[in-house]
Amino acid sequence: MNTQRISLALVVMLWACTPADPPKSAEAAESTGAAAAASDSTTASAAPAAQLDAGRGKEIGMVFEAYLSPWQEGDEEANTPNSTPSQFRSTTASLTRAQREAAGHQAHGQLRFTRDLSRAYVDVQVKGIDLAAINMFHIHCGRPGILGPIVVDFSQATNLKDNLADGTFSVELTDGVMVKTSQSGEGAIGVATMGCVIPSPSLGSNTPLKYSTIAGLARLARDGELYFNLHTTGQSYYGDIRGQLLPADT
Secondary structure (H helix, E strand, O other), X not given: OHHHHXXXXXXXXXXXXXXXXXXXXXXXXXXXXXXXXXXXXXXXXXXXXXXXXXXXXXXXXXEEEEEEEHHHOOOOHHHOOOOOOHHHOOOOOOOOHHHHHHOOOEXXXXXXXXXXXXXEEEEEEEEOOOHHHEEEEEEEEOOOOOOOOXXXXXXXXXXXXXXXXXXXXXXEEOHHHHHHHHHOOOHHHHHHHEOOEEEEEOOOOOOEEEOOOHHHHHHHHHOOOEEEEEEEOOXXXXXXXXXXXXXXXX
C-alpha cells in the first residue's frame, strides 16, 4: 500500500516538473500574423479574369423604343405660328389630335445601337395613316412637349415613299447621316432647325458644335432627349404622330 502511494506521488511530481511549451517571441508572433494577412490578401485579390471580345462591338447593345401618338404632339396644327416658313406649313386639310386618334393614327418604333456605337438601326411600323400623305420623318432632340431641332432627317438616308410603301420603315444610321442632316438647312431657319447643338464649345472652337456622331445620338437617347416625329401634308408643323424614345422593355 505504501509502495503504491510512493509511485503515485512520483508520477505527480514528474508531471508537474515537465516544462510547458515556451511562449512565442514577439518576432515569431509578428511573423505568424503577417503570413495570415498575406494569405487573406491573396484570397481577396484573386478576381476572375476579364472576358474580352472586341468582335462583340458589332452586336446590338442599347435599345430604345417609342409608341407614337397624336397626343404627344405639342399643339394642334391650327395653332401653327404665323411666322412659320412655307416648307413647314400644311398643304392639305388638318385633323385635330382627337380626330387622328379616332382614325387610328399610331406607330411603334425602335432605335438600336451597336455596342461600338458605329451604327444605329431604326425600325418603325405605321398604322392608320395615309402613307401617301407622309412628307417628313425625323428624330428630334427635345423633352416631352418641346419642339426641338432635327438631329436625324430620314430623307438624308433613304427614300421615304419607297421605304414606307408597306407601312414599315427600316434604315441604318451612320455618322454621315447626322452630318448631312446638320448641313441640310438653309439660312437662319436651317441653322435653328437642323442639328442638335452641344451646349459647350469643343477644343479648337469657341462656339458650340452640333451632334455629328452615333455616339452623340446615344448620349441624347440615354438622357431621354430624343423623339420620333412623323409629319404629313395635313400636319406639317407639329407633326401627325410623335413618340418619345425610352429604354425598351426587356
